Amino acid sequence: MPATLTPDVIALLDSAETVKVLATVDANGAPDAVEKPSLHHGGDGTIHVLEFLETSAANRNLTHTIWYGGSISVALHGADGHRVQIKGRPVKLHITGPLFQQHYVRARETLGDVDLAGVWVIEPDEVIDERFEKVRAREDAAHPDFIHLDRIAV
């Protein structure tokens, strides 16, 4: 069952102000984290990523993941400090067709003489609120013993 993207997460995904990072791993487990300003909400609860380079590490790793399983991670950091991590799986690659062409045209209008290798569709499995106060609250509730004693000393 895919995780639901709430309106605030969708807004974060679709904002040009948000820093968006895609993290993937290769066949040997080596990580690759790269900023992907093209990450956006696909309109149907999925996330779309434009891949401009056929042989980029991200493109190869996404191919590896759709072939062999595993997951990827998307980290978002909004201009207002809102931070979210989305874990998910690539479920489809568009290399042709209407969606591909629409993005191809828009990318060239906005970025100039670029090419487009594909449009990946990511299905979210888990959305994690990564704002520090939220993460800390979760940690404190789950592991009350993880504390330096001086913090609670008289």
Next chain:
Amino acid sequence: MVALLKEIYRAEPSFDEVLAKHPRFPRLIARKIDVQRRGVHYTEAAEKAVDPAVHQLRSPYIFGSRDGEIKPLPESLLLRDGTTILVDPTPLDQNPYVVDYREGRFVLVDGGEQLEEVDLWPKPVYYDKLTTSGLPMSHIVSARPQRLNVFQSSFCYFWADKEGCQFCDIVTHTKQQREEIGVPNRLRPEDVKETIAEALKEPGRFTNLCLTAGSVTKGKEIFDLEVEFYIELLQAIGENFRTKKFPSQLIASAFNEKQLARLYNETGLTSYTTDLEVLNEELFGWICPGKARQVGYQGWKQRLVNAVDIFGRGNVGTGIVGGVETAQPSGFKSEHDALQSTLSEADWLAARGVTTVYIVWVPRPGSAFRDQKAPSLDYFIRLAQGLQDIRASHGLKVDFDDYRRCGNHPDSDLARLQ
């Protein structure tokens, strides 16, 4: 014409049983191979859901199909990882996969089990247009998801000498296309140029061009006339580009160095392929008698190696009809021996800068090998992995013939991770 073959694929080990022996092999590529091997049948629901305004229907092709018919069915399929499956309609009694339409999606079904969502190929805009000379542009240049195919002529002089390749149905199919849908025998360069100009108006639709045709042995030196045809055609096509070179593949006869140099220097061609079809000298003589008599296996290989000096390492390839080396009575009796022999030759070629790709052999009703049986799924998986491993071990790329530029070679699908 309907094939008389009745393959009982379900008597073989199941897809899952075969794949369990190959945990490193991508399931989607194995599925592609198996679908190509067994063919597809479109259900009535699928046929009704096909929209000729949106989906590409079958257009002229250089080879025929295993149902031996030309019907307005979908051209082919795309898997969810962007992998192309070139597959043709197959009679139900041959146990093909089934393409059905369920809950608004096309799906691949086998044994009643829904396996994968698939997309039909999108129809290019130019398919609805006519050339100035009044021909449907879809009859001049056919499309794949990202490639333009120019089948300059489907006539092959080896056939005229009754020495055609035994797996091939090129001339049978040419006659059928000409009689049933009026596909011209030979393309005029101005029609091709005009059609490609129209195709290029669609942004993001195509990444390369492929030209191929039957062999033309005529000329002062063998194949001179064939080379002339291609130079004329490539020069006309080149007028559509502002760069001298444009991503392109020529699949043609084994030309000599002078002919290859002319092709490279006088046109925008960037890669060259000449198909050995089977990587074994003895079997080449049996399966490709015309090629064997007029050029010879060693001569064909040498011309491939010579082409590397002209087109560059990674831009020269040879295609084989994967599995035809097991055709009987002269082929290998064991799949193990067939694989060893084929990979050994592919390694020799790769060491000299020539890449080898295969297509899944389908015994076609219009070919001399129509009553043969293709090898197992296990064989095709091993062949794909073996060829890709060889390519990788020699640091050889296959950009001009990969999953996107071509889409018909399971081995070069694997190059996506190389």
